[in-house]
Amino acid sequence: MFDEFLKKADELVMIGESFAIATVVRFEAPISGKPGDKAIIFADGEVWGWIGGGCAKPAVVKEALKALKDGRPRLVRISPSSSEGEGIVAYNMTCHSGGTLDVYIEPVLPKPHILIMGRSPVGQTLARLGKAISYIVSVAAPDASQESYPGADRVRADLNLSELKIGPQTFIVVSTQGECDEEALENALRTDASYVAFVASKVKAAKVLQYLGERGISGERLRQVKAPAGINIGAGSPEEIAVSILAEIVQLNRSRITTHADASEAPAEKHEARDPICGMTIDTRAAKHQSDVDGQSFYFCCAGCKQTFERQPDKYVLATSHKPRSSSDGLAHRIK
Numbered sequence: 001m002f003d004e005f006l007k008k009a010d011e012l013v014m015i016g017e018s019f020a021i022a023t024v025v026r027f028e029a030p031i032s033g034k035p036g037d038k039a040i041i042f043a044d045g046e047v048w049g050w051i052g053g054g055c056a057k058p059a060v061v062k063e064a065l066k067a068l069k070d071g072r073p074r075l076v077r078i079s080p081s082s083s084e085g086e087g088i089v090a091y092n093m094t095c096h097s098g099g100t101l102d103v104y105i106e107p108v109l110p111k112p113h114i115l116i117m118g119r120s121p122v123g124q125t126l127a128r129l130g131k132a133i134s135y136i137v138s139v140a141a142p143d144a145s146q147e148s149y150p151g152a153d154r155v156r157a158d159l160n161l162s163e164l165k166i167g168p169q170t171f172i173v174v175s176t177q178g179e180c181d182e183e184a185l186e187n188a189l190r191t192d193a194s195y196v197a198f199v200a201s202k203v204k205a206a207k208v209l210q211y212l213g214e215r216g217i218s219g220e221r222l223r224q225v226k227a228p229a230g231i232n233i234g235a236g237s238p239e240e241i242a243v244s245i246l247a248e249i250v251q252l253n254r255s256r257i258t259t260h261a262d263a264s265e266a267p268a269e270k271h272e273a274r275d276p277i278c279g280m281t282i283d284t285r286a287a288k289h290q291s292d293v294d295g296q297s298f299y300f301c302c303a304g305c306k307q308t309f310e311r312q313p314d315k316y317v318l319a320t321s322h323k324p325r326s327s328s329d330g331l332a333h334r335i336k
Contacts, residue, residue: 002038009040012108016167019042019108020108021108022040022060023038023105024103025075025103026100027101028100038050045061056103062281063105068107073104073106074089077089077090077100078091078103091278110169111135112135112169113137113166113170114138114171115164116138116175117174117185117187117188118174118175118199119142120175120199122241123173123242124149127139128151129242129243131151133250136153137151138156139152139154139156140164141159141179142159145157161187166191170191171193171252172195172197174198185209186215189225190217194224195226196226197226198225198226198228199245202228205225205228230243231248272284275305289303289306291310293317
């Protein structure tokens with residue numbers, strides 16, 4: 001099973017897919033998950049593997065999706081008497097199984113990919129700097145060789161990008177500097193890369209962009225080109241220009257992670273509800289346990305939470321709605 005897990009994880013890394021690994025690191029009986037149990041959680045919430053069921057699974061999935069957005073690992077404790085501690089995200093368990101489960105969740109995110117088009121000194125320096133911070137580096141340039149880019153992950157001796165994987169995490173830097181400028185920049189702009197930088201002066205960039213506009217590249221796409229490339233730090237030498245470009249790429253990459261982290265704090269979508277007993281987030285479209293009180297629906301992660309609710313519904317309806325009710329206005333007989 002462990003070999004299958006490693007194989008699955010390796011396949012996902014190879015195709016550049018984001019996922020999180022959840023590993024049970026501690027337990028207190030009785031509970032189904034045991035130390036060493038592992039699961040892969042995909043970006044859509046699907047689970048491959050096993051880390052326990054009942055209240056454990058939805059809590060782990062919820063935190064795994066957060067980890068994929070903010071890029072930070074976390075230790076989750078699911079227990080009947082969980083409390084937040086240093087470095088621990090706590091969830092209360094009220095399922096029949098009881099017990100305690102500690103699960104370590106680690107996100108596995110695709111590394112940023114720098115695609116350098118051209119074999120200029122700026123491109124060569126940028127390739128070395130990109131590998132120094134563990135980015136994936138590809139090169140596409142006429143007559144480019146692995147000897148010129150010894151640390152690059154892939155080198156193409158032409159400007160054909162059809163066989164290269166280009167996604168949201170790809171940053172294209174056209175550093176041809178007089179060698180096939182127009183062809184290289186046109187090929188870059190015909191990809192889906194959100195960042196395309198052109199190492200050129202403003203005057204030269206304007207002429208090349210005008211030519212590409214006449215070639216059918218839309219004005220909106222042309223306006224996305226960053227030229228001159230990099231952050232304005234007053235760079236002069238090829239090495240300094242490469243530093244300014246890498247700084248801009250790092251800045252953009254980090255801002256995307258921050259944006260995703262902020263999005264994870266957004267209010268729950270309309271298809272989500274909070275289990276009034278344990279606090280789990282429930283997908284109302286797939287919920288198997290539900291109670292209706294006075295026209296209001298309550299959803300539960302398991303039968304145990306539903307049973308606890310129905311023993312004393314007044315307590316939880318009041319806590320949810322914050323509406324005053326008299327002691328005689330019992331609700332138990334109105335549960336459907």
